[in-house]
Amino acid sequence: MSRPTLFALQVLVAVVCIVLWQVLSTVPVFGKILLPPFFFSNPFDVFSQIVKWFASGVIWKHLGITLAESILAFVIGSAGGVLIGFWFARQPLVAAVFDPYVKMVNALPRVVLAPIFALWLGLGIWSKVALGVTLVFFIVFFNVYQGVKEVSRTVLDNGRMLGMSERQLMQHVYWPSALSWMFSSLHTSVGFAVVGAVVGEYLGSAAGLGYLIQQAEGVFDVAGVFAGMFVLSAFVILIDFGVTLVERRLLVWRPTASDGRG
Amino acid sequence: MTTPTAVALEDAKVAFRLGDGRVYTAVEKAHLAVAQGEFVAIVGPTGCGKSTLLNVAAGLLKPAAGGVRIFDRPLAGLNREAGYLFQADALFPWKTALDNVAIGLEIKGTPRTEALPQAQKWLTSVGLGAFAGRYPHMLSGGQRKRVALAQVLIRDPKILLMDEPFGPLDAQTRQVMGNLLLDLWNADRKAVLFVTHDLEEAIALADRVVIMSAGPSSRIIGDWRVSLPRPRDIFEVRLDKEFHALHREIWSVLKDEVMKGYVQSTHAVEAV
Numbered sequence: 001m002s003r004p005t006l007f008a009l010q011v012l013v014a015v016v017c018i019v020l021w022q023v024l025s026t027v028p029v030f031g032k033i034l035l036p037p038f039f040f041s042n043p044f045d046v047f048s049q050i051v052k053w054f055a056s057g058v059i060w061k062h063l064g065i066t067l068a069e070s071i072l073a074f075v076i077g078s079a080g081g082v083l084i085g086f087w088f089a090r091q092p093l094v095a096a097v098f099d100p101y102v103k104m105v106n107a108l109p110r111v112v113l114a115p116i117f118a119l120w121l122g123l124g125i126w127s128k129v130a131l132g133v134t135l136v137f138f139i140v141f142f143n144v145y146q147g148v149k150e151v152s153r154t155v156l157d158n159g160r161m162l163g164m165s166e167r168q169l170m171q172h173v174y175w176p177s178a179l180s181w182m183f184s185s186l187h188t189s190v191g192f193a194v195v196g197a198v199v200g201e202y203l204g205s206a207a208g209l210g211y212l213i214q215q216a217e218g219v220f221d222v223a224g225v226f227a228g229m230f231v232l233s234a235f236v237i238l239i240d241f242g243v244t245l246v247e248r249r250l251l252v253w254r255p256t257a258s259d260g261r262g
Numbered sequence: 263m264t265t266p267t268a269v270a271l272e273d274a275k276v277a278f279r280l281g282d283g284r285v286y287t288a289v290e291k292a293h294l295a296v297a298q299g300e301f302v303a304i305v306g307p308t309g310c311g312k313s314t315l316l317n318v319a320a321g322l323l324k325p326a327a328g329g330v331r332i333f334d335r336p337l338a339g340l341n342r343e344a345g346y347l348f349q350a351d352a353l354f355p356w357k358t359a360l361d362n363v364a365i366g367l368e369i370k371g372t373p374r375t376e377a378l379p380q381a382q383k384w385l386t387s388v389g390l391g392a393f394a395g396r397y398p399h400m401l402s403g404g405q406r407k408r409v410a411l412a413q414v415l416i417r418d419p420k421i422l423l424m425d426e427p428f429g430p431l432d433a434q435t436r437q438v439m440g441n442l443l444l445d446l447w448n449a450d451r452k453a454v455l456f457v458t459h460d461l462e463e464a465i466a467l468a469d470r471v472v473i474m475s476a477g478p479s480s481r482i483i484g485d486w487r488v489s490l491p492r493p494r495d496i497f498e499v500r501l502d503k504e505f506h507a508l509h510r511e512i513w514s515v516l517k518d519e520v521m522k523g524y525v526q527s528t529h530a531v532e533a534v
Contacts, residue, residue: 152350152352154348154350154351154352155352155353155354155355157322157346157348157352158346158348158352158353158354159354160322160340161320161322161340161341161344161345161346162365162366162369162413162414162417163342163366163369163370163417164369168369172354172357172365173354176354176356177356180356252397253355253356253357253358253397253398253399254355254399255399
């Protein structure tokens with residue numbers, strides 16, 4: 001299928017959905033409105049809400065906060081995951097000792113930590129960053145751990161036979177291998193950084209997209225909730241696109257760099 | 263004046279401890295000397311421990327008994343005089359062909375600006391001058407072997423250890439690679455220990471062909487000198503009368519071992 005045809009079909013899906021939504025929420029079918037506006041709003045209201053946000057510029061502050069929280073969560077979580085993952089993979093004893101605790105913490109649904117973080121770090125951005133970090137950390141940690149563990153025996157032997165010292169093996173073999181595993185989970189970890197930020201905002205904050213949605217919900221402003229969701233989706237798609245660009249640059253040497261989540 | 267011995271395996275024995283505590287002896291008392299500038303091929307049936315023996319010479323594996331001498335000095339740790347060409351892909355997948363070759367020099371502390379032109383030169387001499395910017399996955403199996411060869415040779419090791427390096431390649435590519443190897447080797451005649459299961463390849467390339475018995479506890483059971491004139495062309499040398507006579511002679515010994523090795527590998531459980 002050619003690209004324009006595909007694109008046309010993709011747009012068609014959106015158009016059909018929006019038209020159905022608009023029609024079913026405004027025109028009665030057999031004397032009954034199937035999507036009551038109180039619960040479903042309608043596309044026009046949602047759209048005007050989005051326009052209003054952007055026209056007044058109020059949305060930029062919230063977007064900026066959510067973006068900052070996501071970036072901080074991603075950077076801190078990744079750095080921690082890389083360091084600890086590397087450490088555990090090179091020190092099997094440490095890994096064995098901490099294994100049950102790592103599993104325990106990872107099994108914990110992270111949402112339950114949000115109130116604790118809010119207590120510890122207040123309602124500012126840091127409690128959201130902390131929530132995002134707990135999500136990102138484990139993804140990166142497990143990938144880096146695996147990446148260091150699964151370095152090909154032959155490549156390692158080759159490095160040794162070429163005369164690499166332990167430090168050079170780190171630099172030329174373990175490190176690139178670990179990073180490649182981390183990059184291959186970039187979509188997931190960036191996605192979770194955003195999830196952490198938004199969920200944290202939703203549970204208690206004074207700014208951000210999650211806050212916006214939560215506020216709208218508090219006053220039964222369904223149009224506001226939907227508008228927030230759409231802005232959030234667009235935001236995530238943009239970030240995901242950015243990640244794809246970065247990934248393509250970093251993983252040129254990989255046979256199938258574009259697999260990921262497609 | 264006698265030529266110095268590059269690699270000497272002195273009654274080297276290789277054994278592994280199996281999971282259930284029993285000891286599996288792969289190679290029993292291997293005695294083998296490779297002179298400087300000599301090309302020795304080790305041929306044996308599958309699973310006879312010929313690669314194991316090579317790893318002992320490389321220092322990747324410690325012999326259970328006996329010793330290894332490299333240029334008359336006992337080997338401790340890794341063999342720093344040797345370059346190793348692996349059977350499996352051993353290139354760094356995250357480095358381009360050029361960087362893969364240059365790394366051999368960079369490890370020694372050669373500045374990158376000096377290493378890169380030399381790497382380019384080596385890539386050209388293995389016929390890949392135009393592929394410097396490719397990553398290993400963009401190269402064919404034969405091309406990857408060429409890069410690996412350049413990666414090893416740029417360090418100018420005194421000894422070359424090769425573990426069925428052309429094993430995974432198709433028949434034609436193997437012959438082309440064999441000729442390339444001979445050309446490069448002819449330039450400075452390093453000591454070569456070349457492991458293969460292909461007797462024809464061994465005779466065509468080597469000065470000496472060493473035969474190992476089927477494992478476990480395999481031994482060296484034959485040692486033939488190949489006096490075919492050099493420089494050789496692998497395509498043509500196979501038509502030589504002497505080649506055929508030698509092939510028949512060695513094969514008569516090797517054949518039994520191959521059959522034994524086959525039987526053992528299909529009844530591995532009972533054989534151990």
